[in-house]
Each structure stands twice: as structure tokens, then as C-alpha cells.
Amino acid sequence: DEYDEDGYQIVKDYIGSLDDRQKNYFESEINRNRRGIYCRDIIEKYEGNYPVWAFIEIISFGKLVGFYHYCANRFSDKEMKYDYYGVLTCKKIRNASAHSNCILNDLRSHTAEHRTKKDITEELMNIPHMNSNFRKNRMSNERIQQIITLLYMHKKMVRSEGVALYESGELKKLIRRIDRNSTYYKTNKLIQGTFKFLGLVVDSWF
Incomplete structure (x- = not known):
């Protein structure tokens, strides 16, 4: 709301900003989640046209951190850019705990x-x-x-x-x-x- 963004367009633009390797990884991640009971219904409902509130439910924490960084740059938000590195640190300990x-x-x-x-x-x-x-x-x-x-x-x-x-x-x-x-x-x-x-x-x- 603060940046008057279209909740669908920002996700499209983010996915469009990924390089070929990142896009392939993202697609394999979505296909993997499509087979699970927790994300399947959301993926099938929006099928490639995800609003941000649905998108964050079907991506990994690592992808969420990347999306946060994209938004920080898109909005030129200094505090978000600064906080990104703190969130990146959270990702490290979250991964260690998950494993x-x-x-x-x-x-x-x-x-x-x-x-x-x-x-x-x-x-x-x-x-x-x-x-x-x-x-x-x-x-x-x-x-x-x-x-x-x-x-x-x-x-x-x-x-x-x-x-x-x-x-x-x-x-x-x-x-x-x-x-x-x-x-x-x-x-x-x-x-x-x-x-x-x-x-x-x-x-x-x-």
C-alpha cells in the first residue's frame, strides 16, 4: 500500500528479472510444490499469474529473501536494503536449523x-x-x-x-x-x- 503497487505486476516483474538459471530453479521449485498438499491449490488457482499475497505462500524462504531484496531495490527503500542483510543472516541460521x-x-x-x-x-x-x-x-x-x-x-x-x-x-x-x-x-x-x-x-x- 505504501508504494501503490499492483500485487500481480510486481511478481511478474520479479520473475522476469531472474536469469535463465534462476528461472529454471524457480520453475522446478513450483512444480515440486505443485505435488504437495500445502501449495497445490494456490498454484492451481493462480497458475503463473500470482498475486504477491499468494506468491509468498508457495516459494521457499530463500526465494522470499531474494524477493525482499528485489522489492528493496524497486522501491529504493534504504531501510529495506539495510534490513536485507539482516534477513540474509536469518536465512543462514534457519537453513542450519532446518538441516x-x-x-x-x-x-x-x-x-x-x-x-x-x-x-x-x-x-x-x-x-x-x-x-x-x-x-x-x-x-x-x-x-x-x-x-x-x-x-x-x-x-x-x-x-x-x-x-x-x-x-x-x-x-x-x-x-x-x-x-x-x-x-x-x-x-x-x-x-x-x-x-x-x-x-x-x-x-x-x-
């Missing part, structure tokens, strides 16, 4: 390839009892950086109060689960510090 990878396999400092985004750093420093060195050490770990980016982007982008309330409850359950057997790692300062950091963020943001 049952061990998320907390390496908690060492200085494994992150990039510096933490400025707005996330500022939000972290507003958290009570968040020591600067403590924050820098934790956020220099790529896995923790991705988790915190995911939490931040959720807090920033999710508009549904119901969803936010539900996820808040789930995160609090997770923190309680972490604390349940804290004696297992009471001598491991790296694990203790990481869990303390995550607890501070969840308590403050959610």
Missing part, C-alpha cells in the same frame, strides 16, 4: 567474518548489565552473532502481537531449559558466559 545442524558447536570468540550491524550493537548496549567487553566477545562468535541477529530482526519486523507474545513464551521456555542442568557446565566459563548473554538479551527484548 538439524548443531547450532552451538563452537562458541569461541573471533570466528565471525563481519562486524555486528550498528543498530544491533546499539540495542545490545541498551540492555541493563550489558558490559561492553562481554558483548564484544560474545558477538565476535559467528553463531551467536547469527542468533542475536535473528532475534533482533524478529523484534523489528514482526508486527503481529499474537506472534510476538507466543515467541516470547517459547524463548523464555528455552532459557529455563538452559538453566535446568546448569551444573553440567558450571566449570566451563565459555558456555556459562554465552548462556548468560543469551538470557540477558531474551529478558530485555522479549
Whole structure:
């Protein structure tokens, strides 16, 4: 609504912007979803002329991220362009989770390839009892950086109060689960510090 876009045309233009390899991948993705019970009816109803509200239901999360980037450029929206990189980080940890990878396999400092985004750093420093060195050490770990980016982007982008309330409850359950057997790692300062950091963020943001 903000950009007065045609919900059908923007999808056509996006698909038209894909190169041959991307289009072939997209078509194979749609054909695969056509065989599934969750997307079949939507695909058959619109059959190649998808409105944006239907399109986002039948594409993968990776394709959704690409579509978001396309919209950011189409609208020349600086905030969307900036947020795209946060969403891209969310995609990485989402993929790791979807493939049952061990998320907390390496908690060492200085494994992150990039510096933490400025707005996330500022939000972290507003958290009570968040020591600067403590924050820098934790956020220099790529896995923790991705988790915190995911939490931040959720807090920033999710508009549904119901969803936010539900996820808040789930995160609090997770923190309680972490604390349940804290004696297992009471001598491991790296694990203790990481869990303390995550607890501070969840308590403050959610």
C-alpha cells in the first residue's frame, strides 16, 4: 500500500528479472510444490499469474529473501536494503536449523567474518548489565552473532502481537531449559558466559 503497487505486476516483474538459471530453479521449485498438499491449490488457482499475497505462500524462504531484496531495490527503500542483510543472516541460521545442524558447536570468540550491524550493537548496549567487553566477545562468535541477529530482526519486523507474545513464551521456555542442568557446565566459563548473554538479551527484548 505504501508504494501503490499492483500485487500481480510486481511478481511478474520479479520473475522476469531472474536469469535463465534462476528461472529454471524457480520453475522446478513450483512444480515440486505443485505435488504437495500445502501449495497445490494456490498454484492451481493462480497458475503463473500470482498475486504477491499468494506468491509468498508457495516459494521457499530463500526465494522470499531474494524477493525482499528485489522489492528493496524497486522501491529504493534504504531501510529495506539495510534490513536485507539482516534477513540474509536469518536465512543462514534457519537453513542450519532446518538441516538439524548443531547450532552451538563452537562458541569461541573471533570466528565471525563481519562486524555486528550498528543498530544491533546499539540495542545490545541498551540492555541493563550489558558490559561492553562481554558483548564484544560474545558477538565476535559467528553463531551467536547469527542468533542475536535473528532475534533482533524478529523484534523489528514482526508486527503481529499474537506472534510476538507466543515467541516470547517459547524463548523464555528455552532459557529455563538452559538453566535446568546448569551444573553440567558450571566449570566451563565459555558456555556459562554465552548462556548468560543469551538470557540477558531474551529478558530485555522479549
